[in-house]
Amino acid sequence: MLRRPRRNRKSEVVRNLVEETTLSVNDLIFPMFLVDGIQKKVEVASMPGIYRFSIDLMLKEIESCMKLGIKSFDVFPAYPDSLKDSIASESYNPETFYLKALRAIKQNFPELCLMSDVAMDPYSSDGHDGLVKNGKILNDETLEILGRMSLAQADAGVDILGPSDMMDGRVGFIRELLDDNGYTDTSIMSYTAKYASAFYGPFRDALDSAPKFGDKKTYQMNPANIKEALIEADLDAEEGADFLMVKPALAYLDIIKLLNENYSLPIAAYNVSGEYSMIKAAGERGWIDPDRAMLESLISIKRAGAKVILTYFAKEFAMLKG
Numbered sequence: 001m002l003r004r005p006r007r008n009r010k011s012e013v014v015r016n017l018v019e020e021t022t023l024s025v026n027d028l029i030f031p032m033f034l035v036d037g038i039q040k041k042v043e044v045a046s047m048p049g050i051y052r053f054s055i056d057l058m059l060k061e062i063e064s065c066m067k068l069g070i071k072s073f074d075v076f077p078a079y080p081d082s083l084k085d086s087i088a089s090e091s092y093n094p095e096t097f098y099l100k101a102l103r104a105i106k107q108n109f110p111e112l113c114l115m116s117d118v119a120m121d122p123y124s125s126d127g128h129d130g131l132v133k134n135g136k137i138l139n140d141e142t143l144e145i146l147g148r149m150s151l152a153q154a155d156a157g158v159d160i161l162g163p164s165d166m167m168d169g170r171v172g173f174i175r176e177l178l179d180d181n182g183y184t185d186t187s188i189m190s191y192t193a194k195y196a197s198a199f200y201g202p203f204r205d206a207l208d209s210a211p212k213f214g215d216k217k218t219y220q221m222n223p224a225n226i227k228e229a230l231i232e233a234d235l236d237a238e239e240g241a242d243f244l245m246v247k248p249a250l251a252y253l254d255i256i257k258l259l260n261e262n263y264s265l266p267i268a269a270y271n272v273s274g275e276y277s278m279i280k281a282a283g284e285r286g287w288i289d290p291d292r293a294m295l296e297s298l299i300s301i302k303r304a305g306a307k308v309i310l311t312y313f314a315k316e317f318a319m320l321k322g
């Protein structure tokens with residue numbers, strides 16, 4: 001045998017020499033859940049190890065993550081039903097706890113990269129990402145609301161806006177509005193190929209944001225489709241997105257690879273709540289080694305072509321790998 005591939009696997013040093021894909025905390029964004037109030041830290045039942053924090057404790061948590069090397073955070077708010085309405089008006093109330101928290105985070109840690117979420121669902125009494133009329137999700141009317149929300153978040157000092165709503169034309173609409181108002185440095189990470197997925201279940205528990213009727217299939221993509229991802233990516237690139245995101249990650253590695261091969265923009269992938277919870281649940285039962293399953297999942301997402309990974313494992317990864 002002239003060729004013996006096992007020679008390149010014979011020791012850890014040699015294996016490391018030939019290792020093609022590496023992952024560091026610099027690649028990761030840590031999604032976090034915010035609630036109103038003080039001194040609150042409540043574990044999300046379906047996401048062991050992940051909490052809803054009030055801003056005071058979230059600042060402490062961010063500080064401990066920063067010590068571990070995590071520098072990028074994506075904050076999602078959990079609103080009580082009493083503050084939800086059909087037009088998501090709380091989303092652009094300058095006094096709302098989410099916007100105040102974003103401002104406080106940037107003021108306390110100007111060096112971190114802060115991402116926010118642009119969509120109506122946390123504030124919507126319908127639990128949908130867009131405006132609902134007669135059981136339909138209206139596209140163009142939703143853009144106005146997303147625009148107001150985006151400006152309010154940009155004003156709070158957010159570095160990257162994350163439109164997760166999947167309305168048509170929202171990236172261009174938001175980009176133009178940001179530029180017209182002087183926020184030329186505020187980035188947009190578009191949820192480009194966001195699929196209608198069962199893997200968002202635990203996230204909707206965390207935010208109490210499940211749709212009140214129907215599903216999200218008229219705006220989120222069909223898991224069976226590839227070509228639509230190219231259409232969405234074409235539009236987002238033309239409309240001025242700075243990053244193209246694929247979501248979920250693990251069941252869509254082919255889409256990550258496709259976008260990475262066809263676009264020069266950096267590709268992000270969202271390792272979503274259900275992907276996290278499955279590993280946690282199986283780990284708790286002793287059915288898999290959760291640390292190894294985490295590392296293998298994250299490296300596969302990077303190998304497929306994602307430069308940036310949003311993951312609830314960020315802190316654990318940092319503690320394990322630093």
Ligand code: PBG
Nearest residue numbers: 119121164199200203272273274
């Ligand atoms: C909604 C939004 C969702 C997630 C991020 N933003 C859920 C949904 O579309 O219903 C899911 C994230 C996760 O599951 O971790 N705008």
